Amino acid sequence: MRSATRLISTGFAAMALVASALAFGSLSAVRATEPPNPEADAKAFQKYFTDKFPKVKLDDFVNGPYSMNEDLRKQWIEKEEFPPYDFALDAGKELLAKPFKNGKTIADCFPNKGIGIRQNYPYFDEKQGKVVTLELAVNQCLESNGEKPFSYTKDDMAAVTAYMAYTSRGKPFDIKIPKDPRALEAYENGKRYFYTRRGQLNFSCATCHVQAGGERIRAETLAPALGILNAMPIYRSEWGGMGTISRRFTSCNSQIRAVPLKPQDDEYRDLEYYLSYVSNGLPISGPGARP
Amino acid sequence: MRNSFMRAAIFTAAALLTTGIVTARAASTEADYKAAYAAADEANNEAGKLRNQWTTAVKALKDARKAAEAGDYDKAVELSKHSEELSKAAIFQANEQKNAWKEMEIR
Numbered sequence: 370m371r372s373a374t375r376l377i378s379t380g381f382a383a384m385a386l387v388a389s390a391l392a393f394g395s396l397s398a399v400r401a402t403e404p405p406n407p408e409a410d411a412k413a414f415q416k417y418f419t420d421k422f423p424k425v426k427l428d429d430f431v432n433g434p435y436s437m438n439e440d441l442r443k444q445w446i447e448k449e450e451f452p453p454y455d456f457a458l459d460a461g462k463e464l465l466a467k468p469f470k471n472g473k474t475i476a477d478c479f480p481n482k483g484i485g486i487r488q489n490y491p492y493f494d495e496k497q498g499k500v501v502t503l504e505l506a507v508n509q510c511l512e513s514n515g516e517k518p519f520s521y522t523k524d525d526m527a528a529v530t531a532y533m534a535y536t537s538r539g540k541p542f543d544i545k546i547p548k549d550p551r552a553l554e555a556y557e558n559g560k561r562y563f564y565t566r567r568g569q570l571n572f573s574c575a576t577c578h579v580q581a582g583g584e585r586i587r588a589e590t591l592a593p594a595l596g597i598l599n600a601m602p603i604y605r606s607e608w609g610g611m612g613t614i615s616r617r618f619t620s621c622n623s624q625i626r627a628v629p630l631k632p633q634d635d636e637y638r639d640l641e642y643y644l645s646y647v648s649n650g651l652p653i654s655g656p657g658a659r660p
Numbered sequence: 661m662r663n664s665f666m667r668a669a670i671f672t673a674a675a676l677l678t679t680g681i682v683t684a685r686a687a688s689t690e691a692d693y694k695a696a697y698a699a700a701d702e703a704n705n706e707a708g709k710l711r712n713q714w715t716t717a718v719k720a721l722k723d724a725r726k727a728a729e730a731g732d733y734d735k736a737v738e739l740s741k742h743s744e745e746l747s748k749a750a751i752f753q754a755n756e757q758k759n760a761w762k763e764m765e766i767r
Contacts, residue, residue, distance in 0.1 A: 565757045567712050569716050569749075576764075628708075628713035628715055
């Protein structure tokens with residue numbers, strides 16, 4: 370019986386892979402390699418979602434499932450009276466200003482002391498030659514001042530980035546791709562990661578958040594990819610606490626039975642770069658609360 | 661009486677044969693396990709190089725190790741082979757997606 374179940378599960382995975390190979394194999398040969406054009410990508414990305422959901426205003430996509438479902442929206446509005454991320458905001462404000470052993474603070478590492486700057490992250494750092502996310506910048510700040518880095522997935526990291534997002538609410542994402550081939554490569558790498566199927570379930574990020582965005586998976590309404598990072602970090606009832614973008618990416622991978630990469634690995638930072646760029650112009654709404 | 665003796669003899673022979681077959685199939689050794697585990701581990705590492713390990717393949721490998729530690733080599737071999745099959749599917753997926761991802765792209 371156990372063997373039969375395994376055979377079925379392996380067979381199912383193999384069939385899914387072969388089917389997707391057959392479906393796409395012939396088409397991929399037809400499509401010529403086109404030069405990267407992030408601006409055109411962002412335009413097409415936003416158009417896809419506004420066409421798919423003509424009743425949803427562009428700025429409202431940052432509210433994820435609440436922009437898709439009237440009942441959920443009502444619950445959310447009530448929840449926002451006493452938002453579950455409130456404690457994180459207090460803790461984050463304190464952490465931002467808490468002096469290190471050398472007297473400096475996290476705020477000292479950021480422009481405008483970390484207030485109202487969330488919309489500019491991630492950015493491509495030409496000196497480091499890589500994408501720097503807000504989470505990475507916080508830990509680089511801690512380490513360069515001789516402090517222990519935070520866990521990337523929750524607790525202090527979620528708190529400090531929640532406060533920084535809160536002070537940036539309403540500011541439109543303004544992600545830039547400098548004229549540096551490495552920046553464009555990082556953007557393309559992020560795009561590739563977003564659309565690549567992985568894990569035993571043979572899902573990509575796009576399977577849930579493009580193809581099935583707005584639909585239900587069990588009891589959950591899937592958020593569309595447009596504006597999905599504008600609400601980060603989030604309090605998730607499912608997690609029973611706050612979670613960062615790193616937590617979201619790693620848990621998504623586990624759910625599709627793919628071994629997650631390490632938080633802030635190149636692929637995740639590049640994915641954040643791509644997803645943030647294509648949501649340029651949409652306002653920061655974080656921290657968010659999700660079921 | 662004679663018929664009943666014959667039936668008993670046939671039943672006994674069948675039972676002995678079945679047991680023999682099962683015993684022959686079930687006789688995995690530590691060496692069988694080590695070979696199966698090595699192949700599964702290699703496939704899992706290959707999937708890792710492609711940044712596409714499957715959680716189910718990793719779990720099956722872990723469970724195979726536990727079964728071998730408990731002396732159940734049949735189970736350990738079966739789990740190792742299952743893990744190898746899963747990792748090979750992961751490798752196929754990663755290679756196939758090197759170009760196929762573009763078909764999902766919003767343009």
